[in-house]
Amino acid sequence: MAIEKIDGPRVAAGELETFVSALLAAGGADAPSAAAVARAVVDASSRGVDTHGVRLAPWYVQAARSRVVKPKPKVAFTRKAASVGHVDADMGFGHLASYRAIEEGCALAAETGIAAISVGRSSHHGATGVYVLAAARKGFAALGVTHADSAVVPFSGVKAFFGTNPIAFAVPVKKGEPMVLDMATSAVPFNRIMLRRATGKPLPPEVAVDRSGRMTTDPDKAVAVMPVGGEHFGYKGAGLAAVVDVLCAPFTGMRHGATLKPPVPGMQPVGIGHFFLVMQPAAFQALSLFDRRLADFLADLRSQKAERGQRVMAPGDLEIEEAKQRARLGIPIDRKTWADFERLAGELRVAVPPVKSAPRRKPGGKK
Amino acid sequence: MAIEKIDGPRVAAGELETFVSALLAAGGADAPSAAAVARAVVDASSRGVDTHGVRLAPWYVQAARSRVVKPKPKVAFTRKAASVGHVDADMGFGHLASYRAIEEGCALAAETGIAAISVGRSSHHGATGVYVLAAARKGFAALGVTHADSAVVPFSGVKAFFGTNPIAFAVPVKKGEPMVLDMATSAVPFNRIMLRRATGKPLPPEVAVDRSGRMTTDPDKAVAVMPVGGEHFGYKGAGLAAVVDVLCAPFTGMRHGATLKPPVPGMQPVGIGHFFLVMQPAAFQALSLFDRRLADFLADLRSQKAERGQRVMAPGDLEIEEAKQRARLGIPIDRKTWADFERLAGELRVAVPPVKSAPRRKPGGKK
Numbered sequence: 001m002a003i004e005k006i007d008g009p010r011v012a013a014g015e016l017e018t019f020v021s022a023l024l025a026a027g028g029a030d031a032p033s034a035a036a037v038a039r040a041v042v043d044a045s046s047r048g049v050d051t052h053g054v055r056l057a058p059w060y061v062q063a064a065r066s067r068v069v070k071p072k073p074k075v076a077f078t079r080k081a082a083s084v085g086h087v088d089a090d091m092g093f094g095h096l097a098s099y100r101a102i103e104e105g106c107a108l109a110a111e112t113g114i115a116a117i118s119v120g121r122s123s124h125h126g127a128t129g130v131y132v133l134a135a136a137r138k139g140f141a142a143l144g145v146t147h148a149d150s151a152v153v154p155f156s157g158v159k160a161f162f163g164t165n166p167i168a169f170a171v172p173v174k175k176g177e178p179m180v181l182d183m184a185t186s187a188v189p190f191n192r193i194m195l196r197r198a199t200g201k202p203l204p205p206e207v208a209v210d211r212s213g214r215m216t217t218d219p220d221k222a223v224a225v226m227p228v229g230g231e232h233f234g235y236k237g238a239g240l241a242a243v244v245d246v247l248c249a250p251f252t253g254m255r256h257g258a259t260l261k262p263p264v265p266g267m268q269p270v271g272i273g274h275f276f277l278v279m280q281p282a283a284f285q286a287l288s289l290f291d292r293r294l295a296d297f298l299a300d301l302r303s304q305k306a307e308r309g310q311r312v313m314a315p316g317d318l319e320i321e322e323a324k325q326r327a328r329l330g331i332p333i334d335r336k337t338w339a340d341f342e343r344l345a346g347e348l349r350v351a352v353p354p355v356k357s358a359p360r361r362k363p364g365g366k367k
Numbered sequence: 368m369a370i371e372k373i374d375g376p377r378v379a380a381g382e383l384e385t386f387v388s389a390l391l392a393a394g395g396a397d398a399p400s401a402a403a404v405a406r407a408v409v410d411a412s413s414r415g416v417d418t419h420g421v422r423l424a425p426w427y428v429q430a431a432r433s434r435v436v437k438p439k440p441k442v443a444f445t446r447k448a449a450s451v452g453h454v455d456a457d458m459g460f461g462h463l464a465s466y467r468a469i470e471e472g473c474a475l476a477a478e479t480g481i482a483a484i485s486v487g488r489s490s491h492h493g494a495t496g497v498y499v500l501a502a503a504r505k506g507f508a509a510l511g512v513t514h515a516d517s518a519v520v521p522f523s524g525v526k527a528f529f530g531t532n533p534i535a536f537a538v539p540v541k542k543g544e545p546m547v548l549d550m551a552t553s554a555v556p557f558n559r560i561m562l563r564r565a566t567g568k569p570l571p572p573e574v575a576v577d578r579s580g581r582m583t584t585d586p587d588k589a590v591a592v593m594p595v596g597g598e599h600f601g602y603k604g605a606g607l608a609a610v611v612d613v614l615c616a617p618f619t620g621m622r623h624g625a626t627l628k629p630p631v632p633g634m635q636p637v638g639i640g641h642f643f644l645v646m647q648p649a650a651f652q653a654l655s656l657f658d659r660r661l662a663d664f665l666a667d668l669r670s671q672k673a674e675r676g677q678r679v680m681a682p683g684d685l686e687i688e689e690a691k692q693r694a695r696l697g698i699p700i701d702r703k704t705w706a707d708f709e710r711l712a713g714e715l716r717v718a719v720p721p722v723k724s725a726p727r728r729k730p731g732g733k734k
Contacts, residue, residue: 080480080650080651081479081480081481081647081650082449082450082478082479082480083449083450083479083480083481083482084479084480084481084650084651086651111449112448112449112450112451112479113447113448113449113450113451113483114448114450114451114481114482114483114644115450115481116480116481116646116651118651118652141613141618154668154671154679155679155680156673156674156677156678156679156680157671157672157673157674157679158672158673158674159671159672161667161668161671161679167607169610169613171613171617179609179613181606181607181609181610183602183603183606183607187596187600188600204599213672213674228595228596228600228603228604229554229595229596230597232571233554233555233595235550235682236550236595237595238682239548239550239682240534240548240550242546242548242664242668242681242682243536243548243682245664246508246536246538246546246661246664249660249661249664250538250648250651250652250656250657250658250660250661250664251508251646251648251651251652251657252651252652253651253652253656253657253660254660255660255663256660256663256664256667258667258668259663259667277481277644279451279483279618280448281617281618283447283448283451284447284451284453284483284485284617284618284619284620285485285617285618285619285620289617289620290617290618290620291617293616293617293620293621293622293623294613294616294617296622296623296626297609297612297613297616297617297623300528300623300625300626301521301528301609301625304521304524304526304528305524305525305526305580306523306524306525307523307524307525307580310523311523312521312522312523312524312528313522313523314609315602315605315606315609315610
């Protein structure tokens with residue numbers, strides 16, 4: 001478990017957010033949508049969550065330009081009960097609707113202690129952890145889940161049914177960054193297969209199946225991933241994926257993940273649901289006790305004896321460390337994404353963001 | 368994934384519940400405690416959840432007699448916010464406090480759409496699924512978690528830190544039994560190791576570690592279990608275990624699982640926390656839409672193509688089938704538990720429940 005090194009130019013987070021927002025706006029997105037997408041992907045990238053970071057920005061720009069995602073949606077919030085609300089994303093960007101859900105969830109939870117916000121008629125929102133972290137930065141604990149189109153084989157099944165259906169949870173920590181868990185309920189993200197196809201390295205055992213539903217470690221033959229727990233205990237990952245689908249479909253009014261088809265190959269479906277819970281710690285315990293109990297737990301966990309050369313970490317610790325480094329050095333952009341940025345900047349007449357530092361080339365290497 | 372066959376006498380659920388309740392009462396438990404424990408363990412046994420079923424009854428009787436668990440607790444509920452409540456279990460049985468939490472949670476959720484109920488100063492409550500199922504039978508969806516003393520190695524760690532920290536979720540299904548997920552966040556329950564010690568069969572790979580923190584498949588050398596996800600993806604199971612501990616400690620006011628020591632070897636600690644969420648589906652969507660979306664999801668999942676000789680099932684389907692059979696034939700009691708029952712019945716002057724059917728012995732076998 002480590003954050004993969006990215007070899008490419010580094011850009012300051014603020015500059016990157018301005019740039020991504022400008023690209024989105026030039027692609028037709030209204031100001032709130034452009035700002036929400038930029039904020040979400042830069043937040044993910046700033047913490048090392050590169051699979052769901054700025055590398056997705058060109059795809060979102062394309063989604064706005066092609067109107068696959070509605071670039072100027074009328075997002076609407078309805079309070080359905082004292083502690084329940086619904087956000088209609090109006091087929092716009094999931095990022096905008098999800099930030100809105102968290103905002104409304106915090107307001108309701110401040111009133112009643114806990115709130116559930118369902119989001120319907122939405123689209124891909126990037127890393128789910130981004131939104132629960134936004135709540136934690138405001139002093140609230142939050143749980144967030146989203147379903148998606150089929151990529152994960154159900155237990156005993158032979159073809160993809162569930163989405164990677166992530167579960168994210170964040171809780172504010174008094175003297176430090178929030179604790180954040182953000183995990184797919186699949187054994188690995190589908191992106192891992194794509195990456196191994198590029199590098200030619202075999203996959204770990206029990207994470208993927210081929211077209212006939214048999215386990216494979218060959219990334220070129222892998223067409224779907226296993227739920228977490230693998231061959232023997234995959235009913236756990238599949239069970240969690242089912243719970244996520246229930247929260248994101250019946251509870252939001254949307255249809256379940258397996259019925260959702262991407263409108264264009266390689267794109268994510270629209271019309272999906274997300275589900276958020278927001279809790280106010282002070283409604284449960286005196287904050288001084290809550291903070292002490294949480295600090296004790298984290299300190300005890302982090303001080304556990306580890307395997308040689310390893311450390312025992314709390315959820316999100318790797319990202320907290322990476323964020324400190326990236327705040328100092330800038331966010332590294334992989335070369336393919338940087339090339340996409342340059343191409344889009346040219347097409348849409350947006351200024352490329354200033355590079356904070358670029359990796360040194362080997363002597364004699366191409367400039 | 369199958370429910371293990373139990374070779375022993377079968378008893379009707381109602382008779383068994385009366386018997387277990389009488390044992391507890393004779394052991395000193397007050398009527399509400401005795402009834403709650405009996406209801407919980409018989410509910411688990413009636414659905415094939417035998418690890419957390421009536422085989423635990425003698426242990427609970429012992430806990431009451433020895434006053435390790437307070438047999439006549441003053442359970443108190445406090446509403447802390449419009450949608451948040453706390454149950455003080457007063458060091459009594461976790462079953463009593465957990466049923467109370469679900470009852471109060473349903474009442475609050477009926478008012479505000481969703482409620483969170485923390486439980487503190489509690490003890491082992493058996494199968495967490497029992498309580499969320501009780502909510503689902505009343506038309507509410509529920510999530511329940513509990514922490515416990517150390518049995519599970521954190522990711523990159525070498526000795527037990529987390530409890531098996533289960534996650535349970537149930538949702539009511541209009542024409543059928545509720546969908547119930549009830550899973551430990553460990554790769555296997557610790558009971559699996561005990562069972563393999565008895566049978567001498569090796570453990571599956573990547574589920575347990577020995578005293579030095581190395582993976583082992585030897586059940587006699589295994590001292591702790593791995594989080595779900597195993598060697599490579601155990602950070603997922605460990606991450607979920609951490610979230611459970613946060614919900615059960617800071618949110619309940621209790622200390623985290625690893626600080627809790629069983630008062631007597633083999634017994635569970637007291638002073639633990641549980642955490643429940645209860646949601647009213649109609650507060651989210653029109654019930655007709657909710658029911659249809661959920662039915663569509665379950666039908667689609669259950670009709671997925673499976674491996675040869677297998678079926679794709681929804682969470683809890685195995686238990687639904689087992690429950691039908693046990694309702695007809697009675698609940699099978701393993702011979703060790705039955706012997707415990709007979710001994711305790713004699714000691715406490717309680718009538719042994721009538722046997723509905725006993726397995727046939729091989730000719731010439733000991734009667």
